[in-house]
Amino acid sequence: MTELAKDYVLQGEITDTLIIFAHGAGANMHHEFMQSMAERLVARRFQVLRFNFMYMQNNMADGKRRPPERAPKLLAHYESVLAHVEQLIKLGKLAPKRIVLLGKSMGGRMSSILMSNEHDLTPELTDIASKISHVICLGYPFLPPKGKEPRLSSINDSAMPTLVVQGERDSFGNKQQLTEWTLREGVEIRWLGDGDHSFKPRKSSGYTYEVNLDSAVKFIEEYLGPSE
Numbered sequence: 001m002t003e004l005a006k007d008y009v010l011q012g013e014i015t016d017t018l019i020i021f022a023h024g025a026g027a028n029m030h031h032e033f034m035q036s037m038a039e040r041l042v043a044r045r046f047q048v049l050r051f052n053f054m055y056m057q058n059n060m061a062d063g064k065r066r067p068p069e070r071a072p073k074l075l076a077h078y079e080s081v082l083a084h085v086e087q088l089i090k091l092g093k094l095a096p097k098r099i100v101l102l103g104k105s106m107g108g109r110m111s112s113i114l115m116s117n118e119h120d121l122t123p124e125l126t127d128i129a130s131k132i133s134h135v136i137c138l139g140y141p142f143l144p145p146k147g148k149e150p151r152l153s154s155i156n157d158s159a160m161p162t163l164v165v166q167g168e169r170d171s172f173g174n175k176q177q178l179t180e181w182t183l184r185e186g187v188e189i190r191w192l193g194d195g196d197h198s199f200k201p202r203k204s205s206g207y208t209y210e211v212n213l214d215s216a217v218k219f220i221e222e223y224l225g226p227s228e
Contacts, residue, residue, distance in 0.1 A: 007057045008081070010093075011038055012047035017227035018096035020081060021050045022107025024139075025068045028056045033104065033198060033213075037138070040217040045227045047094070049085065053077050074110050079122055086128040098133040100224060105172070105197065108137030108164075109154060116158035136163045136220060139197045142173030142181070150177075156184045163188050163223045165216045167195025190219040 009029060019041060023029050029050040038048045052060070054077050055069045068074065088094045101111035112135055113119050121129050135158075142150045150173065155162060168175045168191050175191055183189075192212040194205035199216065201207035 008051040012042040015227045016097040019048045019100045022103040024105035099131045100134045102136045104138045111135045112154040115160040116154045134161045170197045
């Protein structure tokens with residue numbers, strides 16, 4: 001299982017909270033957004049592990065642009081990352097008391113599905129999965145690229161505490177649209193001023209991209225509490 005999880009970056013000193021950070025559909029773990037968020041989280045004493053899904057590893061290897069794989073393959077890869085994390089814990093390179101699954105867009109959706117009743121985790125992952133305490137979604141893709149019905153089941157069909165950090169203008173689910181959709185108890189929403197799906201505001205809004213990134217990390221820290 002763990003041969004898939006070879007492409008990752010581990011940042012930060014050993015702390016009691018490990019954040020596993022999954023990228024979105026079109027940008028890999030080295031994208032500016034992923035790096036900026038990871039650096040901000042590490043500065044707040046969270047340990048962060050970023051990884052590339054296999055299709056993105058292939059994209060980087062030969063320069064060809066491939067679309068994301070289907071959910072079953074993405075979830076299988078995500079499971080391989082959990083298995084690899086378990087190995088790193090046994091080697092003493094990690095010592096988390098809790099693990100948080102963090103994802104940008106598609107990565108957040110896969111994180112939600114992984115811990116929902118829609119997905120059966122491999123039994124060998126029971127121990128490592130018991131350490132997962134929260135799911136955090138950055139720019140959750142509520143609306144599919146084609147179609148108008150929101151994708152709520154993976155969030156609602158779960159008992160996992162979940163935080164969604166969303167731009168107010170996100171084309172995949174904006175502030176007005178979310179007032180029309182029903183989310184279960186245990187899901188919290190935090191809004192970024194005038195942010196689009198990448199959290200970028202318009203220049204005329206009075207907000208800045210850097211401030212929105214800082215706010216996103218502040219929301220995460222407030223939600224999780226400090227890491228030790």
